[in-house]
Amino acid sequence: MSGEERTLVDTTGKFVQVVRDGRKVADLEWLSGRILLSNRRIVLVSEEGKRTIALSQVSSLKNRRDADNAIAPVSGYFSLQVDADVHLVAPSAIDDFEDGLYDALVDGEVVPVKHPAVEGGVVQDTGWEKGRLSVDPDEVGLGVASGQFVEIEVADVGGVDVTERAVKGSKRRVLEVEHTVADGTSVETHVTGSTQHVAVLESLVSKGPSNDVEDLDLTDAERQVLMALYSGVSPFEIPEFVGMDVAEVEEVFDQLVETGVLSEKRVRREVRLKARGRNIASEVIVDQ
Incomplete structure (x- = not known):
């Protein structure tokens, strides 16, 4: 690895390609080997050779940690899409890999943010501002140009949606996250940016408790x-x-x-x- 590239995680694990050129791969075979994560790419090394996934090309990221229906023989994995290919990566050092992956993809990035877009169920007349992202597996922080700092605790997220909205005159994919502020008030924070920004942030904030509303007989x-x-x-x-x-x-x-x-x-x-x-x-x- 050369130039400004630096290694973030060097571990072992399993990996498999499940979609190739837009088509599902038949007879999936998980490969065991070495998994290297840098601030630029993921390198998967096995007895069959080496595969490289450029982080700049990742258009979709799904986190399937501790999923009940996780694909055997792993209990948790990351799904990464690059163009028409999809890879599943299950690192042994899954916590370190998760930290490094989100950090490499979006930490420090500047994105348009609207906060609060909704407060207490009421839509607010709030404009879009620039915000700098600060992320870890448990929290997303946004340092907004106006001076406020927005904290979104993953465990506190009550709803996540991705929709298309007009942002400064153009249609953009917008991530809408419902959470609370310090006094307990429910708010929505809206974030947009590149396709990768929205996909990665959606993956991160969707890791909280299940948001399915069970039928309750409320008085x-x-x-x-x-x-x-x-x-x-x-x-x-x-x-x-x-x-x-x-x-x-x-x-x-x-x-x-x-x-x-x-x-x-x-x-x-x-x-x-x-x-x-x-x-x-x-x-x-x-x-x-």
């Missing part, structure tokens, strides 16, 4: 509390806001904490919506 009181929290009302102001007794609200908090919709922050009963709770509240608002 009217529980629905009111969820909607109030989703809108940014302080937990301490909930009784007055929804017209309920403090004791009744405390009981609702207990029930929602038990079902995994809320997490308790402190003994004083200050609570905040978890990803699942925000999704349920969002569905309730849509239904009304």
Whole structure:
């Protein structure tokens, strides 16, 4: 490796090409060998030779860590698409590889960001600004030109969507991420950039808890509390806001904490919506 290229991870593992020139490969055979990750490429070395994946050409990245339906004989892998080819890579040092891969692909990149695009379920009149990315497997940070720093904790992400929107006069793919800010208010942060930027960030923020909303038999009181929290009302102001007794609200908090919709922050009963709770509240608002 020459010039400014530097090795990030040197490990062993398994790998296989599952799509070649747009066609699925029959009779898949996982190869064992050496996996090298640099800030420019991934090199896969086996007894059959060497394959190189240029990071600049990666158009899609999927993280399948600890997936229940992971393809045998591995329990977790990364799927990387380059043009019409798709490779699956399952490194032994999966944590180090994950750190290095996201770092090499997007850390330090400057992308257009809109924050908050939505706050408490209400669309905001926020413009697009430049933001510098800072990433690790558990968090995405955006240092925005206006001076604010946006933190998106992967475990706190309640919804992820990729859509096309008009950005400064042109159609762009936009990543929409629902999460919370420091006071517990639900917000959406929108990020765009190159195809690779959007694909890699989508892969990273989609690793959080399952966002599937299970059918819950919610009472009217529980629905009111969820909607109030989703809108940014302080937990301490909930009784007055929804017209309920403090004791009744405390009981609702207990029930929602038990079902995994809320997490308790402190003994004083200050609570905040978890990803699942925000999704349920969002569905309730849509239904009304």
